[in-house]
Each structure stands twice: as C-alpha cells, then as structure tokens.
Amino acid sequence: MNDIVWLTMRRMRRPLITIILVFSVSVLGMVLIPGHDAQGNAISVGYLDAAYFIAILETSIGFGEIPAGFTGAQRLYVLIILLPNVVAWLYSIGTILSLFIDPQFRSVVERSRFTRRVKDLHEGFFIVCGLGHTGSMVVHALLHRGYRAVVLEQRQDIIYGMLLSDELASVPALAGDVSNRSLLERAGLNHEKCLGIMALTNDDHVNLNIAITCKLLRPGLPVLARSETPRVTANMTSFGTDYVIDPFAIFAQALFLDFSSPVKYRALDWLTSVPGSDLRELLQPPAGRWLLCGLGRFGSRVAERLDEAAVPYTVIDVHADRVRGRTGAVRGRGTEAQTLIEAGVSEAVGIIACTGDDVDNLSIIMTARDLNPGLSVVARQERNENDLLFNASKANVVARRSVIIARRVLLVATTPLLESFLQHLIRQDESFAQRLTARLQSILNGKAPAIWTVHLEGRLATGLAEAKLEGVSIQLMHLLHHSREDEQQHLPCLCLLLERGASRTFLPEPGHDLHAGDRLLFAGRESAQDEIAWSLSEPGALFGSATGRIMPAGALWRWLRRSSGK
Secondary structure (H helix, E strand, O other), rough: OOOOHHHHHHHHHHHHHHHHHHHHHHHHHHHHOEEEOOOOEEEEOOHHHHHHHHHHHOOOOOOOOOOOOOHHHHHHHHHHHHHHHHHHHHHHHHHHHHHHOOOHHHHHHHHHHHHHHHHHHHHHOOEEEOOOOOHHHHHHHHHHHHOEEEEEEEHHHHHHOOOOOOOOOHHEEEEEEOOOOOHHHHHOOOOEEEEEEEEEEHHHHHHHHOOOOOOOOOOOOOOEEOOOOHHHHHHHOOOOOOEEOOHHHHHHHHHHHHOHHHHHHHHHHHOOOOOOOOOOOOOOOOOOOEEEOOOHHHHHHHHHHHOOOOOOOOEEEEEEEHHHHOOOOOOOOOOHHHHHHHHHHOOEEEEEOOOOOOOHHHHHHHHHHHHOOOEEEEEEOHHHHHHHHHHHOOEEEEEEHHHHHHHHHHHHOHHHHHHHHHHHHHHOOOHHHHHHHHHHHHHHHOOOOEEEEEEOHHHHHHHHHHHHOOOOOOOHHHOOOEEEOOOOOOOOOOEEEEOOOEEEEEEOOOEEEEEOOOEEEEOOOHHHHHHHHHHHHHOHHHHHHOOOOOOOOOHHHHHHHHOOHH
C-alpha cells in the first residue's frame, strides 16, 4: 500500500470511527423520533432527510428544519446531539490539519514525490551522496555538461536551500541517512539509467558504507568515493571501488610533479582546469630547503612526495611523536616567529602551511613572510568561506580540498579516458609533456581547454559508414578540419587519445585511420566539439574532406552513384 495512504488511514482511524459513530447514532435518533406537519398529521423523517440534516448540523451550515417544523421532542434531541456532532467534526478536521503539518507525514510525502521523480527519469543520471560545497560544485557541473543528478543529503536545511537555486530546484533530492540501503534504492540504485554513485560526504566511514552497499547490490555500477584516511582508502580499494579520491594524495602528487617535472605539472594543470579559465604559466619551485608546517594527513603525504623528489625540508609540528626521529625537526605550530626562526626560515626558499586550521595556516604565511619576504608559499585551505583571505595572502599555490575533489570526480565520471591519459603523461618522459604543451598552446589562445569524448557509433558513425561505402578511408586529419569552410581550416582542438578495443594510442598522428567503434578524447575549444559532431553525423562531410568531392545529399542518389561506379 502507498505509504501516504497507509499513514493517513492510520492517523485518521480514530477520528473517522468517532465521526461515523456519532453521525450514525444521530441519524438513527432523528428517524425514530416521530414528527408532524403543519396540519398536525404524524410524519416520520426518512434516512436521507435525517442524514442531510445531521450533515448541515455538523458543518454549522444550518439551512433550517426539514422536511417540516420539528416537534419539541425533535428540537430537544437536536440540542442533545448538537455538541457531540460539532465536536466530532472539529476533531476530524483538526486531525487532518495536524496530519498535514506533521513532520513524519511531510517526510513520507517528500519520499513518495522523490521516488516518483526518480522513476520518471529517462536520461542518464548520477546519484550524488552529500551536497556540501564539493557536492554542489559537482552537481552544477554535471547539469552544465548535460547529465542529470539525484541528490541524497543528511541535512534537511541543505535540501530546502536547493529550492532557492533556479538550477538545482529541478534536481530530485531527499534528506536522510545517505548510506541507508532503502534510500539508495529510492534514489535509483537499480534504475537502468543510473550511470554511477558519487559518495562525497565529509565522513569517510559513511562513504565506505555507501561504496560497500552499492558494490554488493549492483556490482557493475561505477562507484566514486571520497576518502582522506589511508585505512579507509585501502579498505575501499580492496573490494573493488572503481575510483577512490583522496584530495591530499592528489595534491601531493601534483606538488611532486611541480618539483620533479614542472612541464608535466603545467600540462596536468591545463587539462584539469575549469574550461575557459586563464592558463597558468610554468611554475618553477625554487631549489633549496623548504619548511613543512604540519605533519598530519595532508602533511604526511606531502612529506612522502618531497622525499621522493629529493627536496630537502624541515618539519614543524606541535605533536612530539611526529617530530621525533626527524633530523632538524622543530616542535611548535609554526605560527610563532621563534619557531620559524629555529627552523631556519631566513635560509629557506619556501614554506608549506598544511595544518588542519585555516587561521593557523594564514598566520604561518604572514609570520614567515615578515621574516623572509622572498619565500614561496604553498597553503592548505579547509573552509570555502576563506577564499578571499587566502587570495589576499598571495600564496603561490593553494590546496582547496573541495575543488580538488570536485575536479577529479568530474574528470573520472564524465571523461574517464582523461584519467588514463593523465596517468600516461605522468609515466612518460619530459619530451612527451613538452610536445603536448606545445600543441595545446598553439590552439588554446591562453584559455583552459574543454575536454570531451567522441564514441564513433550510431549517429556519430554515419560519415564513416558512408565514406567506407565509397571506398574512402577516413583519417584523423580529415576529422580535424573544418568541413564547412571552402578553405580547409584546422579545428582548434587536439586528439589526446584514441581507444580501439583494448589498445590505446596517445597523441595519435593526423594520418591515423578511424574505424567505427573507436573512442576519441579531445581537448580544445568548445566550437570544435560542435563541428566534429556535425562532420561525423553528416553523410558527405568526411568524404568531402578526404577527397575534395561532393557526395550527393540523398541516399537514393548516393546508391545510384555507387551502382554506376562513378
């Protein structure tokens, strides 16, 4: 039975029994008491007339006595039943009103509406668990990229806040225990259009619970889970969580690239930046000793990467067990000038403020730069409302946890081939990164690229199929030219990866043949994306680019042309 009907009947059972009982007794009494008409003839009130009168009595409408004037006995009876009927009616109305404002009933109504909206989704969607700052950025970006989202959030006030956003008001959302199995199923865990689950709460244990539940109930569905502790990360990885996103490890790896290979770091930064934002110039960290303030979850990962890059550093931490055994380490917060002086701030080339407190990190930056204005600064930021403060601090690099997570989640969920390309970039030598950045610079005009994937199947394989029927081989260079211009103009984009079955070709050459079923990863301007889609879906576009000849527009004419051998 529908939850709303069941709860309504449960709450209204006693009021309904009361009003039916009082109404029935009142009607029966009116029928049994004899009356008379204006001439004094004896008459009796029928059940219909009695029910009609009691109804207008209960509702206080009061149309008058029917079908004739009442006798004294009837009037006395009406006086007796008046109060019970009005009380029973008001009791029922009051119960209905209290039901509508009852939190439990409203929760059931919201769950029912949420379930119905999810069932009505006919496009691919992601379930986003947790709508904090990170989840909000992810949902906005998913909607911008043409995907749908379903939101589960523990706090009801955040769900109500979604109604104030024009864009998020249309997103199905429900408050509750986001790791609860039944809630995940309501959100579409078993829906055929569900593309994946994103566990983005700030509680690693909750994210772990979500990942386990989803992998047990629907093993083939991709699960992207946030984790900031090595133990939980290892646990998630052990049972096959598709992508475990540790923002501290991601930033530490980027910092390692910045120290060990600035060219690779720049290429990675360009490909993961917000499309249309200004491209950052090559960052070259100064060589020399650095100060590392804070050796917690974030700082320990940074220290591992500094060791790997052979960068000398001095640790400053308030916990004795963290500084014990480290040569030159200083116990303290780093917010005090004396601690920084003892650690050698005057001879240091840079400082990494990575404690878990934004105020401490800002204080470390300000104090250190007072003592050594030439320091390079890397800072960790925890709270998003402190954006202006960290921008004002003039830190060279700021690690914003929510931004790191959101970017990586979107990268993996919407363009999984890019993750493969970035891992390949990290493993390759400097020449690969230099070739990549040179090609990107020639097409991007100083702005971060849009990233998109093209799968050569269905409508997007039309041009390939028609060219094959004509005996023409289509190569990558034919796709990368503007097919609607008289002069062949190169599109402002670069093919990063071509995937064919189990094989992958990174930075494929223009002469690479294209086959139906290939998956291509592009980086470039958004205008190129539309032009490529048109060329692939238009029957004669690729044929014209490859041969310089015009293919007949109609399918019949193309068939006749092929039949004639011309």
